Amino acid sequence: MRVALVTMALRLPTDQSRWITVPPQGYAGIHWVVSNQLDGLLALGHEVFLLGAPGTVPASPAVTVVDAGEIEDMHAWLNGPGASVVDVVHDFSCGQIDPDRLPEGMAYLSTHHLTGRPKYPRNCVYASYAQRAQAGNDVAPVVRISVNPARYTFRAEKDDYLLYLGRISEWKGAYQAAAFAAAAGRRLVVAGPSWEEDYLARILRDFGDTVDVVGEVGAERRLDLISRATAMTVLSQSTMGPWGVVWCEPGSTVVSEAAVCGTPVIGSPNGCLAEIVPHVGTVVPEGSAFTREQARGVVAGLPGPHAVRAAALEQWDHVVLAKEFEAIYHDVLAGRTWT
Numbered sequence: 001m002r003v004a005l006v007t008m009a010l011r012l013p014t015d016q017s018r019w020i021t022v023p024p025q026g027y028a029g030i031h032w033v034v035s036n037q038l039d040g041l042l043a044l045g046h047e048v049f050l051l052g053a054p055g056t057v058p059a060s061p062a063v064t065v066v067d068a069g070e071i072e073d074m075h076a077w078l079n080g081p082g083a084s085v086v087d088v089v090h091d092f093s094c095g096q097i098d099p100d101r102l103p104e105g106m107a108y109l110s111t112h113h114l115t116g117r118p119k120y121p122r123n124c125v126y127a128s129y130a131q132r133a134q135a136g137n138d139v140a141p142v143v144r145i146s147v148n149p150a151r152y153t154f155r156a157e158k159d160d161y162l163l164y165l166g167r168i169s170e171w172k173g174a175y176q177a178a179a180f181a182a183a184a185g186r187r188l189v190v191a192g193p194s195w196e197e198d199y200l201a202r203i204l205r206d207f208g209d210t211v212d213v214v215g216e217v218g219a220e221r222r223l224d225l226i227s228r229a230t231a232m233t234v235l236s237q238s239t240m241g242p243w244g245v246v247w248c249e250p251g252s253t254v255v256s257e258a259a260v261c262g263t264p265v266i267g268s269p270n271g272c273l274a275e276i277v278p279h280v281g282t283v284v285p286e287g288s289a290f291t292r293e294q295a296r297g298v299v300a301g302l303p304g305p306h307a308v309r310a311a312a313l314e315q316w317d318h319v320v321l322a323k324e325f326e327a328i329y330h331d332v333l334a335g336r337t338w339t
Contacts, residue, residue, distance in 0.1 A: 001329065002047045004083065006091045007034040008113075009052035009069045013193070019069045021056040023151070026218035027167065027193050029253040030113050034092050038063065039148040040322025049086060051077065052093060071096050078102055088329045095119030107332045111143070115271075116245040121339045123332060125325075127251025128272030134248045140338050141328055144276065146321035147256040147312060153227040154262045156305045161187040161212075162266070163229035165222070165254050168194040168203070168213075171247035173235030173268060175199070178207035179288035180233060180266065183295035186210075188233070191217045191225055223261075231302055232258035234277070236270040237286055249273050255280065259312035262305030266298060279311045 008030045012018045022038065024031035031053065038048055038059065047062045054069045066082070068074045074097060077083060083106075091097045091110040099108045099120050109123040117135045118124045125141045126132035132142055162184070164177040174190060181188035190213045194200045203211060217225060226232065234252055241247035249271030258265055258280075265281035267273040277283050282298050284290070303311075 002049065002085050002087045003041055003329070004049040004051060004078065004086045004089045005034055005038055006074060006089065006093045006097055007031055007050070007052040008093045009071065009074065009096060019054045022050060022053045024218065026216045030092055030094070032253050032257070033113065033145055035151070036146045036148045036318045037322060037325065039151070040146060040318035043319045044322055044326060075101050088332060090325070109328060109332050113250055114243060115241050115248045115250060116243050123337055125328065128275055130248055130271040130275065131250045143321055143324050144316055145251040145253050145256055146318040147260045147316050148318040149260050149313060152257060152260045153223050154260070154305070154309055155227040156262060158230045158263070158305065159228040161189050161229060162231050162233050163225055164188055164190045164192070164233050165226065166192045168192050168200055169196055170199055171237055171239050171241045173237045175203050176235040176237060176268070176288045177233035178203050178211050180235065180284070180290045180295050182207050182210040183290040183292050184299050185296065186230065186299065187212060189214060189225060189229070191215070191222070226258055226263055227261040229263050231281065231299065232263050232265045234265055234267040234273060236268050236273060238270055252276065256312055256316040259308050262309045264302040264308045279315050280308045
């Protein structure tokens with residue numbers, strides 16, 4: 001099968017002349033999702049056309065990187081002769097592609113990676129049941145975020161720090177992660193971009209002796225931090241998010257990434273986390289009121305690295321989940337639709 005994967009087209013914040021690639025150079029969760037899905041499709045013998053990430057180095061001769069990053073350029077390619085051989089379009093762009101602008105009869109589905117209702121709900125697949133429910137849907141397919149173990153490093157021996165990896169924003173729970181780490185008596189490495197200066201300043205004011213802010217990380221540095229951490233903290237909060245709705249963690253790429261490295265997860269019950277964290281770690285309440293006894297008990301009771309990795313492979317292996325999407329592709333090609 002020939003599959004067009006469309007990632008969310010974003011330019012590098014540090015160099016607007018370049019696009020974020022697949023896999024990404026740094027912070028870009030959706031691009032990691034696309035990378036693992038692409039790997040799974042290749043393992044199943046499919047051919048992939050990648051849109052939205054010019055400059056990506058093809059992972060295989062079966063990958064064609066389309067030189068289209070601008071939204072109009074992506075629509076033009078999908079309506080042009082190059083797309084005539086494509087069997088199905090799998091859109092990860094979160095609304096950049098308008099399915100009504102595609103050629104009549106072109107098989108199309110999307111996956112939603114934001115909070116709230118998708119811009120184009122037709123043939124949308126969700127990453128969690130919580131995300132689907134918040135979008136007001138109860139019939140669309142749910143497929144978890146996958147992980148390719150070959151892209152990650154497993155370590156059984158862990159260092160003595162907790163890790164926060166992601167955007168340093170209120171709804172993502174960086175402050176709560178710092179509060180938990182302080183109560184547990186552990187250092188918290190905070191790795192990710194920060195665009196809310198007052199929020200970061202509050203974290204440093206209240207937990208400056210606990211946190212080590214290292215900024216946005218990518219490539220080997222990112223993998224090293226994940227694999228060496230005692231645990232990944234994913235304490236998303238039910239507060240107003242960036243799109244005008246209360247935050248509901250959609251799928252959480254970092255949970256499966258941490259777990260395949262043998263790093264357990266400490267998560268809140270927000271959104272998808274209540275569904276996936278119990279496989280590989282512990283769920284703690286939202287908020288920042290952690291006691292010393294509670295936090296240290298949570299860390300002491302986390303599952304071991306080998307058990308965590310085994311659970312990750314059982315739940316989120318990239319080939320297994322690519323097969324789930326493969327079945328949906330066949331359904332769409334057979335004429336199935338849903339909203």
